[in-house]
Amino acid sequence: MSGKATLRNLAALVSGLVFGLGLSLAQMTNPDKVLNFLDLAGHWDPSLLLVLGGAVVLSTLGYFLTFKRGAPLWDSLFHMPQALAIDKPLLIGSALFGIGWGISGYCPGPAIASIGLGNPEALWVVPSIIAGAALQRWSHDRQTADID
C-alpha cells in the first residue's frame, strides 16, 4: 500500500469518526427523535431539520472551496457520481427507502452507528439493510453505480 493510500484510509477513518460524533450529538441515533420529526401529526420535533440544514450549509461552502482547488489533497481527482438522470430507479428506490425510514426511524448511517451504542435493534436492522442492498445489487445485474 502506498503512502498516499494509507493517508486516504486514515482520512476515511477520521471522517467516519466525526460523522459518528455528529450523528450522536444530534441524537439522530435515537430513532424516536427521527420519527418525531417525520410524524407531523404527533408531538413534532424539528431537530432533524437543523441537523440537515447545518450539514448542508457547511458542506456546500466547503465543497465549493474544495472544488476550486482543482483536486483533492491525497488523490489525483474527485470521484464524483456519474449518474445525472432523474429516472425510475431513482424515484422508486427513494420511495422504498422513504417507506422503510418512516417505519423504523433508521436511515443507513444511524443504523450502522447504533452498533456503537450496543443498541439491540441494530442486530435486526443492520443485517436487513445489508440484505436488502445485496438483493438489489445482485438482482439488477450490477447496474452502473453512481460512485466508482
Next chain:
Amino acid sequence: MTEFTPLHALTGGLLIGSSAVLLLWLNGRIAGVTGMLTGLLVKPSATQLWRLLFLLGLIGGTALYGLFATTPLRQGFPIWLLIAAGLLTGYGTAQANGCTSGHGVCGLARISLRSLVATATFLGVAILSAYVVRHVLGLST
C-alpha cells in the same frame, strides 16, 4: 416524546458537514453511507478498505460519544417491523444509489438536481409512511 434540541442538532449537523468536507478535500470522495455499503458488497478488495474504515469510524465515533453521554434506547419496537423496514431501506437506497448522507447532504452540497429529487422523494414518502404506521395502523408509539 422528544424535545426540540436546536443547539445539539445544529452542532451535530455542522460536524456531519465537516466530515463530508474532510472526505472530499483529502480523498475526493462522497461521504455517503449507501455508497460505502454497496461498494463493499459489489467488489470487496483492498481498494475498498477506506469504505470499511469509514463505517468503522462511524461506529467508533458513536461508541466514543456513548462513553460521555447516554442515548435512550427504544424499547419494545416490533422486530418484524425492524426487519421489513431494513429490507426496504437497503433495497431502496441501493436502487437510488444514495441515502440521507449521499443524496441528502453531499448531493445537495454539490448542487445535484438528481440528489435534490431523491431527497424530496424519500423525505416526503417517509413523512407519509410515519403517519400511516403511527396513526392509521397504530403499530408504534
